[in-house]
Amino acid sequence: xxxxxxxxxxxxxxxxxxxxxxxxxxxxxxxxxxxxxxxxxxxxxxxxxxxxxxxxxxxxxxxxxxxxxxxxxxxxxxxxxxxxxxxxxxxxxxxxxxxxxxxxxxxxxxxxxxxxxxxxxxxxxxxxxxxxxxxxxxxxxxxxxxxxxxxxxxxxxxxxxxxxxxxxxxxxxxxxxxxxxxxxxxxxxxxxxxxxxxxxxxxxxxxxxxxxxxxxxxxxxxxxxxxxxxxxxxxxxxxxxxxxx
Numbered sequence: 001x002x003x004x005x006x007x008x009x010x011x012x013x014x015x016x017x018x019x020x021x022x023x024x025x026x027x028x029x030x031x032x033x034x035x036x037x038x039x040x041x042x043x044x045x046x047x048x049x050x051x052x053x054x055x056x057x058x059x060x061x062x063x064x065x066x067x068x069x070x071x072x073x074x075x076x077x078x079x080x081x082x083x084x085x086x087x088x089x090x091x092x093x094x095x096x097x098x099x100x101x102x103x104x105x106x107x108x109x110x111x112x113x114x115x116x117x118x119x120x121x122x123x124x125x126x127x128x129x130x131x132x133x134x135x136x137x138x139x140x141x142x143x144x145x146x147x148x149x150x151x152x153x154x155x156x157x158x159x160x161x162x163x164x165x166x167x168x169x170x171x172x173x174x175x176x177x178x179x180x181x182x183x184x185x186x187x188x189x190x191x192x193x194x195x196x197x198x199x200x201x202x203x204x205x206x207x208x209x210x211x212x213x214x215x216x217x218x219x220x221x222x223x224x225x226x227x228x229x230x231x232x233x234x235x236x237x238x239x240x241x242x243x244x245x
Contacts, residue, residue: 037164038147043134046070049107053077053100053124054114055084058138062112067092074108076100077115102127114138150175155187156194185224189232192220196236215239 050066052059055077063084066073073093075084080097088095096104100120105111105127113124113135125143128135137143149162150171159178161171193215197207218239223232 048109050110051108052112055080059114062114076104105131105133108133111135152178154182157186157190188224210243
């Protein structure tokens, strides 16, 4: 389940539960949300076998993200969209043009169900549960062992937004807003800070002794944004020198 607007946005949940008693109503809503709030992680899928069941428009978005992350993608679907077929022809993924069977998840590290058929997607989830494989089902939180968040990337800087599946539209809105505010200068800033941190550790100094918030607030970002990366490096070194004094 990804954090983007889905067809289920307009459905109300528990509209009659706890009517007239706000505390009871809130407890009812919390009970319905059990399992949606999770433990945020960054899955390293590079080189891992990831099975995607479905090959339409929604599946293509999931597949593209997995390919960009370096996953070894295998797709299973009786009907195949143009994007998936092109990626197969380019050698970027493998493809079986047929219906899904539970054994298709044997040896998989992660699975995605995006067929639009609730029964098939549920079957993928149950096959994954039996094999201890994480499964994400598009627009079907009950058939997910993990959910996807909206993501803003600037180099290795990653900002994610999630709503526990409650409002994908809000997550998408916040993603667009952050994307407009976080320019490419943030990726450069991250590179400079990471290089400085590694240099400190290589010299035997602890990176914990540096006031990194003061470093970030030193004007480095503004210098990078103006194209004066050399000036940003000088500001960084000045902050590091004062921290060692």
